[in-house]
Structure formats: C-alpha cells, structure tokens
Amino acid sequence: MPPKPTLSVAIVGVGLVGSELISQLLAIQAPNPFRLVSLTSSRYTLFAADGLGVNAGSWASALSASSATPNLPVLAEQLAKLEAAVLVDNTSSQDVAELYPEFLKRGVHVVTPNKKAFSANQQLYDAILRASRETGARWLNESTVGAGLPVVQTLKDLVATGDKVKKIEGVFSGTMSYIFNNFSTANPGGPAFSSVVRVAREKGYTEPHPADDLNGADVARKLAILARSIPSLQNALPEGYTSVQTRSLVPQALGSVSSGAEFVDRLPEFDVEFEKLREEARAEGSVLRFVGVVDVENGIVKADLEKYPTTHPFATSLGGSDNIVMFHTERYSPRPLIVQGAGAGAAVTAMGVMSDLLKLVL
Ligand SMILES: NC(=O)C1=CN([C@@H]2O[C@H](COP(=O)(O)OP(=O)(O)OC[C@H]3O[C@@H](n4cnc5c(N)ncnc54)[C@H](OP(=O)(O)O)[C@@H]3O)[C@@H](O)[C@H]2O)C=CC1
Ligand SMILES: N[C@@H](CC=O)C(=O)O
Numbered sequence: 001m002p003p004k005p006t007l008s009v010a011i012v013g014v015g016l017v018g019s020e021l022i023s024q025l026l027a028i029q030a031p032n033p034f035r036l037v038s039l040t041s042s043r044y045t046l047f048a049a050d051g052l053g054v055n056a057g058s059w060a061s062a063l064s065a066s067s068a069t070p071n072l073p074v075l076a077e078q079l080a081k082l083e084a085a086v087l088v089d090n091t092s093s094q095d096v097a098e099l100y101p102e103f104l105k106r107g108v109h110v111v112t113p114n115k116k117a118f119s120a121n122q123q124l125y126d127a128i129l130r131a132s133r134e135t136g137a138r139w140l141n142e143s144t145v146g147a148g149l150p151v152v153q154t155l156k157d158l159v160a161t162g163d164k165v166k167k168i169e170g171v172f173s174g175t176m177s178y179i180f181n182n183f184s185t186a187n188p189g190g191p192a193f194s195s196v197v198r199v200a201r202e203k204g205y206t207e208p209h210p211a212d213d214l215n216g217a218d219v220a221r222k223l224a225i226l227a228r229s230i231p232s233l234q235n236a237l238p239e240g241y242t243s244v245q246t247r248s249l250v251p252q253a254l255g256s257v258s259s260g261a262e263f264v265d266r267l268p269e270f271d272v273e274f275e276k277l278r279e280e281a282r283a284e285g286s287v288l289r290f291v292g293v294v295d296v297e298n299g300i301v302k303a304d305l306e307k308y309p310t311t312h313p314f315a316t317s318l319g320g321s322d323n324i325v326m327f328h329t330e331r332y333s334p335r336p337l338i339v340q341g342a343g344a345g346a347a348v349t350a351m352g353v354m355s356d357l358l359k360l361v362l
C-alpha cells in the first residue's frame with residue numbers, strides 16, 4: 001500500500017482546548033504525519049499551504065501579528081486544493097458548525113469537540129452525512145461526549161458489530177459531575193452551590209457560558225449525539241437537543257444574563273434554593289446527581305437531576321469532573337459496559353481530538 005500523504009491541519013479556535021491541541025500536535029515526534037497549515041482565532045488567521053513553520057513558543061504571537069482576518073469559506077477553498085486536509089473546530093460556535101458540509105463537500109475531513117453540528121436540527125445533521133458520503137471525507141467527534149473518554153467510538157463499535165443497545169445512562173457533564181460530587185455528599189453541610197460553580201469554571205470544565213451547562217443543554221446535546229448513532233433513534237430527535245426532555249438548573253431570574261462572569265457573580269442569590277434540594281436528598285439518605293438517559297427500548301431521551309442512595313456507583317465512584325457512561329446492550333447484560341474517567345478539561349479533551357486525527361493517518 002502506498003504511504004498516506006501528510007495530513008494538512010487547519011485549526012479554528014485557539015482557546016483552552018485549541019491551545020492544548022496545538023501543544024499535543026507539535027509535540028509529535030518525527031516523522032510527524034501532520035502539517036499545521038492554518039490557525040484561526042476569532043480575530044486573526046494564518047494560512048501557508050506548505051506549513052506555518054511555528055513552534056510551541058511562537059504560534060500565538062505569529063497569529064496575533066497576522067494582518068489577515070478569518071474567512072472560513074475561503075479556508076475551505078484553500079484546503080480543498082491540498083492533497084489531504086482536515087478542519088479542526090475547537091470553537092463552540094454554531095456558525096462554524098454550520099459550515100462543516102462545505103468542508104466535507106470539498107473532500108476536507110472535519111474533527112471536532114464542538115457538539116453544535118451533531119446535536120442541532122436534523123437538516124444540518126443530514127447535510128453532514130450527505131456531504132461525507134459524496135466525497136468520502138470523514139467527520140470524527142469523539143470529544144463531543146465524555147471529552148477524551150472512548151464513548152462515541154465505543155457506541156459506534158457496538159452498533160457496527162451488531163450488538164443491540166437497550167439503554168445508555170450516566171453522568172455526561174464534567175461540570176455537573178464536579179458540582180454535585182462536591183456540593184452533595186453523604187456528609188452534612190458543605191460548600192455553597194455558587195462557589196462550586198465558580199471553581200468548575202476556573203478549572204476550565206464549563207462551557208464558555210456556565211449557564212449552557214447548568215441549563216442541561218450540554219447534556220441534552222451529548223444525548224442527542226449518542227441517540228443519533230443508534231439506528232432506531234437516528235431520526236427520533238428532529239429538532240436535535242431541544243427535543244430531549246431536559247431539566248434546567250438555571251434560576252429563572254438569570255435566564256437572560258448573557259455574560260458568563262455576571263452569571264457566576266449573581267448565582268449566590270440562589271444558594272438557599274439549592275441548599276434546600278441538598279437537604280431534601282440527604283434526609284432520604286441520598287445525594288443529587290445530574291444524569292442523562294437514552295432509553296432505546298422505550299424511546300425516551302432525558303436529562304434530569306436525580307437522587308441516588310449514597311451506596312450507588314454515581315454517589316461512590318465519581319470524583320473531580322468524572323463522567324460515567326453505562327451501555328446496557330444485548331451482549332453486555334446483565335452487567336453493562338462501563339466507561340469512566342475525567343470528562344472535561346483541556347488536556348483530556350485535546351487528547352480525544354488528537355486520537356481522532358490519528359485515526360485519519362494510521
Ligand atoms: N473544556 C472542556 O472541558 C471541553 C470542551 N469541549 C468543547 O470544546 C470546544 C472548545 O472549548 P474550550 O476550549 O473550553 O472553549 P474556549 O472558550 O476556551 O475556546 C473557544 C475558542 O473559540 C474561539 N472562537 C469562537 N468563535 C470563533 C470563530 N468563529 N472563529 C474562530 N475562533 C472562534 C473563541 O475565541 P474568543 O474567545 O475570542 O471568542 C475561543 O478562543 C467547545 O465546543 C466545547 O464544548 C468538549 C469537551 C470538553
Ligand atoms: N462543559 C462540558 C465540557 C465537555 O463537554 C462539561 O462540563 O462536560
């Protein structure tokens with residue numbers, strides 16, 4: 001077999017995950033199967049077909065010194081001219097997500113931790129599938145669920161090998177996991193709700209706006225992504241994540257606060273309400289956990305705050321930003337296949353993106 005050509009990599013979004021991905025990509029030992037040809041932030045862009053020639057210490061200043069401004073349709077044309085190219089979207093932008101079909105149609109692969117494209121309406125999802133089928137360009141999104149944990153690939157493998165998935169359940173949000181692992185324990189008392197949310201944000205677990213985690217939307221998006229990988233549910237959520245039954249923890253009065261910083265500053269006003277929920281659970285010998293369920297047999301997809309006895313694995317075995325995902329299938333029965341570990345944070349999320357990039361070159 002002829003060797004695969006060097007894969008040209010264009011990175012859009014150089015925030016927490018994007019910066020870490022650049023470090024991981026540039027750290028690969030020679031012969032490096034990747035060539036970094038483009039970087040794009042929300043303000044600047046760089047492109048060089050034969051490679052940017054930057055290193056870990058120079059890429060950020062090279063990018064901010066660029067006089068070129070971002071233009072993704074132009075980037076799609078530039079990448080289409082290369083022998084093998086991939087767009088890596090490390091933003092959480094819906095606008096960027098909606099351009100995936102344009103890249104795929106031109107034979108450019110798409111790799112991303114951004115959930116927006118795969119959890120939005122059916123039209124965009126179908127357009128992505130169609131464009132990928134037309135040209136053979138692949139889209140890989142392991143880090144959209146459970147960050148670097150092998151959740152998406154595990155589900156694809158179960159389905160592709162003919163197993164029947166009955167139910168997927170788990171803690172799918174690193175932020176919600178961190179918050180409730182610290183806020184609601186078997187012990188009396190504990191930190192204020194707003195203070196654990198603030199720390200989750202400082203640790204880089206939350207979405208750019210923490211309300212996108214607290215309103216359940218982030219979990220609903222992950223459930224939509226998983227549901228669509230199961231043949232019988234492929235078309236079950238026409239409006240994407242908004243079709244998922246979701247409990248929001250965002251206080252009504254903060255629903256329209258558009259700045260993440262202001263949201264966190266005002267959250268202490270509602271600590272008493274969360275304290276009440278915590279005490280109710282504790283009185284029953286339980287803790288609170290925010291869980292997601294894809295119940296294939298009953299056609300139910302939902303994200304909710306539930307109470308679990310202090311002896312349940314969701315109460316005893318999770319720490320930090322851990323996710324836990326249980327796949328109940330025909331083969332994995334009566335005991336489920338379980339994936340567990342850190343489900344948020346730049347290092348593990350970038351690792352999931354790198355593992356997808358490696359699938360394109362190995
Ligand atoms: N952090 C985590 O633990 C995990 C994150 N993810 C996903 O990874 C993605 C990145 O997350 P994270 O790095 O934490 O978020 P950040 O907010 O740190 O980074 C996102 C970056 O994207 C940039 N951006 C936004 N719109 C555009 C655009 N149109 N063109 C170019 N750049 C743009 C932003 O720039 P600016 O700030 O200037 O707007 C920002 O630097 C998100 O989709 C998130 O859901 C997935 C799993 C885990
Ligand atoms: N904000 C998300 C990040 C990963 O998708 C989370 O907390 O899980």
Ligand code: NA
Binds near residue numbers: 142145146147148
């Ligand atoms: Na994953």
